[in-house]
Amino acid sequence: MSVHKIEHVGIRVSALEDSIEFYSRVIGLKLAGTLGDVDAPVRLAFMSFPNQTNVEVELIHKQDPEELANEGRxxxxxxxxxxxxxxxxxxxxxxxxxxxxxxxxxxxxxxxxxxxxxxxxxxxxxxxxxx
The missing domain is CATH 3.10.180.10 (2,3-Dihydroxybiphenyl 1,2-Dioxygenase, domain 1)
Known part of the structure; x- marks a missing residue:
C-alpha cells in the first residue's frame, strides 16, 4: 500500500483571517501560505507547527457557504x-x-x-x- 501519512486536515471556516489568528494564537500554528485572492470564490490557508511541516491544517473559506453545507465534517x-x-x-x-x-x-x-x-x-x- 502506498498510503503512508496524513497530508492535511481541512476545516471549513466562515472568516479566514479570524481562523488564521485563532490557530496561531491558541494552538501555535504558523501560516505557511494562502491560495486565492480576497474576492475569490474559494480561499485556502495552510498552517503547521514550526519545523514540523509534514502535516498541515488547511482552512477552507468559500464565498458561498452553502457549497460546503452537505460535505462531511x-x-x-x-x-x-x-x-x-x-x-x-x-x-x-x-x-x-x-x-x-x-x-x-x-x-x-x-x-x-x-x-x-x-x-x-x-x-x-x-x-x-x-x-
Whole structure:
C-alpha cells in the first residue's frame, strides 16, 4: 500500500483571517501560505507547527457557504500536549467556548480536554501516557 501519512486536515471556516489568528494564537500554528485572492470564490490557508511541516491544517473559506453545507465534517482535531494542566488553565483564561468542565482521563491513563474553535469545530488537547 502506498498510503503512508496524513497530508492535511481541512476545516471549513466562515472568516479566514479570524481562523488564521485563532490557530496561531491558541494552538501555535504558523501560516505557511494562502491560495486565492480576497474576492475569490474559494480561499485556502495552510498552517503547521514550526519545523514540523509534514502535516498541515488547511482552512477552507468559500464565498458561498452553502457549497460546503452537505460535505462531511471533521469531528475534531487533536493536538499532543506535554503539560495538560497548564494548557487547560491557559485555555480557560482565554474564555473559549465549549471548554470541558475538567480534564478527562482514559482507562490507559491518557488525559484530554476539548474546547471549540471559531466555527464550532471541536479541538482536543491530548496528553498520552508517558512510556
Amino acid at each position: 471533521v469531528h475534531h482535531l487533536a493536538f499532543t500536549v506535554s503539560q495538560i494542566e497548564q494548557e487547560y488553565d491557559r485555555i480557560a483564561k482565554l474564555g473559549l467556548s465549549g471548554l470541558d468542565k475538567q480534564i478527562n482521563q482514559l482507562p490507559n491513563g491518557s488525559r484530554y480536554f476539548f474546547f471549540s474553535g471559531p466555527d464550532g469545530e471541536r479541538i482536543e488537547f491530548f496528553q498520552p501516557v508517558q512510556s
